[in-house]
Amino acid sequence: MEFDVVIGLEVHVELKTKTKMYCGCKNEFGGVANSHCCEICLGMPGVLPNINKRAIEYAIKAGLAFNCKINTSTKLDRKNYFYPDLAKSYQISQKEQPLCVGGFVEILLDGGTKEKRIRLVQIHVEEDAGKIIHMPESDEIFVDFNRSGVPLIEIVSEPDLCSPSEVKAFLETIRNTALCLGISDCKMQEGSLRADVNISLKQKGSSKFGTRCEIKNVGSINGATRAAECEIKRQKEVISSGGEVEQVTFRWDETLNENMVMRKKDKSVDYGFFAEPDLPQVEILNEEIEEIKTSICELPNQKIRRLMADYKLPYADAYLLMEDDEKNAMFEAVAADFSGEPKKVANWILGDLTRILNKQNISFADSKLTAKNLEKMLEMIENNSISNTAGKTIIEVLMKQDVHPETIAKQQGLLQQSDQSVLEDVVREVLLENTHVPELFKKGKTNILGFAVGECMKRLKGSGNPTLIKEILLKQIQGSVEV
Template sequence: MQLEAVIGLEVHAQLLTDSKIFCGCSTRFGAEPNHNTCPVCLGMPGVLPVLNKKVVDYALRTALATNCQIAPYSIFARKNYFYPDLPKGYQISQYEKPLAEKGWVDIEVEEGERRIGITRIHLEEDAGKLIHEEGARGAFSYVDFNRTGVPLIEIVSEPDIRSPEEASEYLRSLRDILRYLEVCDGNMEEGSFRCDANVSIRQRGEKGMGVKAEVKNMNSFRFVQRALEYEISRQKGVLEEGGKIIQETRLWEESRGVTISMRGKEEAHDYRYFPEPDLIPLKIDPSWIERIKETLPELPGERKERFIREYQLPPDDAGLLTGNKALADYYEKCVKLYNKTKIVSNWIMGEVSAKLKSKELEIEQCPVTPEMLTGMLKLVDKGTISGKIAKDVFNQIWESGKSAEEIVEEKGLVQVSDAAEIEQIVDKVLADNPAEIEQYRAGKDKLLGFFVGQVMKASEGKANPRIVNEIVRKKLGR
């Protein structure tokens, strides 16, 4: 039988506001434990939450960028459960009437473009953090309430995703959008962008849905992909052996590469949602939406299309460059200074990206500015340095912070284009390799590359390869 996976994702994204969602406490990461707290976010009796308007602005930006319909009224609700990191005994969230619904994100996979529906986007507050420690005096658990009340949006997708690759692509696209909007830093490892998945299996072509398992604890793109691959094959295995999938929550265990059952349907929480009595309904009038619309930036998909059109880049180049806003900004600064768009793209995706990766740096921290990079590319164009030397020069710009001109001057790296000078080197190389000359004349054409290589080496890479080629050919008489 032909089985297919049906996947829906729930993403929690931490919003980059300075203060929390219902009080004025700072959201700054890395503060002393329990430093960023007040009676409101500690859930003291008698306090009242006040909604942070910026949080709504950020959620609206996201809703508009993902093509959602925005509810004129949405309602906050209490989600009741007990846990030591939740001092109030409930989380303020949205339930029946979320802020936004019915949007979509387009993704590109091997088979072409796919549209993944967004069921809803709602606002909620984060819980605190438990820290478990075992030391000489025994085992202790601590609770840090700094994160309590930090604003989140939950973005729930439709069960439109059919494979781990699509899930991964959807998450990347969503994260790119949030970063372009500057509403979330998208850091999965640090937990500011978290994902749970609902996975079920059905016969291909069937309309109904199989019993689903919820998979949690996937805190990197790689983990999501691996966890989904495992869970899909687990469920297919159960069905193919005539078994039944049970509704449950499962945890991804990266070290063992498996999902394990955390709780079944019987143990599922009943959150007893009810409207939050301390907050009035959130009313969004059309003028508010218009104001937000005016501030929306060009989004990754639009920018990619423009890069293809404006800079004649292949789609792969355009996709890679525009996936990261800062990288795309860097590229555009470069092409303003130097208009060979494909050469700039090659350098950024090649040397620049490789070096950033090896040093674990982001493009914002790149010591080679667009001015420096394009300054060097102009020297290659003018023939001052060879393309080969350019890679060394690039490394030296990176290390020293000097311009390409300064480095070329200091180290005497100027390309030799003087035919007489090159001819001398060629003569020496030919004199040193009589056996190869004979073989070449006997028809072994490949040896041309050998001679050119030897001349380049003898010139320490400084000879102009075009002129070297010409002279070698002329001298060998073929």
């Protein structure tokens, strides 16, 4: 039996507003338990919610980035259920008239060579619940309401995803986009991005969808990917052994690396949705939507595709540059003037520069490296004035001082000798003193050249251009006559 895998995702993204969705408490991770709370987010008797403007604006921004239609008239609804971390015993969410409708997320697959469009059902605003901590020694559960009321957007996809790798690409796109838009810090270890993964298997050729199982609240992209893999495998096994998939809700266990059953088809959940009577309908003007649109930067996948196309960079490099605005800005500034291949610029920035920043534990902004100086250094390597190795030394200095790389090269004696006649003389000397070299080379031991180059470099005190030296050695060994 052959199956189509059908996956839909519901992604919750915490918005990084300064205050909560419905009250003025600080929206901040960590801190002493129950220290960012007030009567509103604690669900005390008689309190009323008060909508945070910035949260709505951020949600509209997300909707625009994901090609949704923004509802100019949107309303909130109550989703009623009992849980210790849910202060009011209902969550203010949206069901009927959500803020953003439709839309799609374009994901990149297969090393950036393939694009797929994943349709969205909607994006709506809601509020987070508090946090529950289970005490290992006893049956007690501890509740902290700092997170209660933090604004969330829920991004609901159509069941267009077909594999765990698509799940990964989708979640990465959501995360990168949210970061790029500046609406969330997407710190998964702080719970800013969580996914519910819905999976069913459909028999190939059939139009009937299989029973859907859900893995709730997965807090990492890798977790979601692996959870999907496990569940697909499980469902396939159930069907292959002649059984029927029952509706089950799981939670992903990060340490055990498996899906744990939370509940079978739950009898007790009935959300009893109705329009929130304590809140008015929010009216949004088209001009306001347009203004938010103008604040949207180049989106991550757009940037990746552009870097790959315009600079012929591989997907991996483009992805890393996309993730770091400062490095990307330097890359594009240097590449604009550099005569050589942009890939070389990328290598230096993603390689040595990154390595040095990490080693010295400094930020990009803290280093003194300018695009101009880096570009000049790369040109010097390109035209053989200095070697690649010399460049590694020079770049460390450039990160501490704004000075012309040629000055540094001169000071440290790193300028490569490229004068043809000087090199020819040195090569002739070395070959005379090491007659075994041409003998061994002619016998086929070509790697003796490396030794010879080394000897030449010694005489030049390391300042010879190794490429040229090698060329001259070859000429002299093979006894070619200059014309």
